[in-house]
Amino acid sequence: MDDRKSIISIEQVTKRFGTVKAVDEVSIDIKEGEFFALLGPSGCGKTTLLRMLAGFEIPSSGTIKIDGKDMSNVQPNRRPVNMVFQAYHLMVAVGMGLIGLSLIGLLFLRRDRLFRSRWLLWIFVFSVLGPQLANQMGWMTAEVGRQPWIVQDLLRTSDAYSPVLSSAQVLTSLALFTLIYLLLFVLFIYLLNEKIKHGPDGGPQGEGVRA
Numbered sequence: 001m002d003d004r005k006s007i008i009s010i011e012q013v014t015k016r017f018g019t020v021k022a023v024d025e026v027s028i029d030i031k032e033g034e035f036f037a038l039l040g041p042s043g044c045g046k047t048t049l050l051r052m053l054a055g056f057e058i059p060s061s062g063t064i065k066i067d068g069k070d071m072s073n074v075q076p077n078r079r080p081v082n083m084v085f086q087a088y089h090l091m092v093a094v095g096m097g098l099i100g101l102s103l104i105g106l107l108f109l110r111r112d113r114l115f116r117s118r119w120l121l122w123i124f125v126f127s128v129l130g131p132q133l134a135n136q137m138g139w140m141t142a143e144v145g146r147q148p149w150i151v152q153d154l155l156r157t158s159d160a161y162s163p164v165l166s167s168a169q170v171l172t173s174l175a176l177f178t179l180i181y182l183l184l185f186v187l188f189i190y191l192l193n194e195k196i197k198h199g200p201d202g203g204p205q206g207e208g209v210r211a
Contacts, residue, residue: 004031006068008053013062015048022048025062055079077148077158084145091137094130101127128192 008030015023023045030036038046051057053064055076064071066080101123108114115121146152150160 004033006030007032007034007066009063009065009068010049010053011063011065013049013052013059013064015045015052015057016060023052023059054081084141087137087144088141091134091141094134094137098127098130098134125196 006029008028010026010028013023013026014021026045026049028036038049040046048057052059053066053071055071055074071079105114105120105124108117108120148157149155150157
């Protein structure tokens with residue numbers, strides 16, 4: 001007998017949208033320390049079940065318990081669960097895409113075709129923005145994933161504001177940060193363009209690249 005504590009207990013949960021049963025009497029008991037995944041085809045109810053767990057949908061029948069506590073009357077921002085955007089998957093996809101692009105570049109280099117393949121070189125030019133995109137997607141994942149807490153179980157986001165700051169001050173700070181980062185981005189693009197025009201160190205200078 002498994003005497004580990006139940007972290008999530010879903011008991012006979014059903015969700016109806018009109019005459020359609022999106023979730024039909026599902027029961028799941030997830031123990032402490034378990035790794036659990038929901039697998040199934042599109043439309044089988046995975047997202048609906050997760051939305052009910054997070055409090056974004058109300059079950060038509062059945063009970064959802066977290067740490068033994070019934071979540072029926074608990075608001076979404078008071079539940080000890082978080083739903084993360086698909087930004088994480090985009091971050092991984094960009095990273096894997098850059099690895100694949102690097103391998104293609106090595107293949108073309110070994111075949112002495114890299115510097116004659118103008119289309120690939122143009123892809124490399126724009127691929128430098130890939131790490132920036134992946135970094136932002138990862139940051140978004142982290143920020144969404146830790147909600148509704150600034151400090152886990154100690155300080156909620158809704159309680160972490162300063163009552164002495166006016167909305168105008170916050171807006172001014174946001175505008176200044178946006179301006180500074182915009183200037184840094186322009187500088188990044190300028191230096192990147194200069195480096196591209198200079199070419200690799202020790203390589204031939206002033207030679208055009210033909211497709």
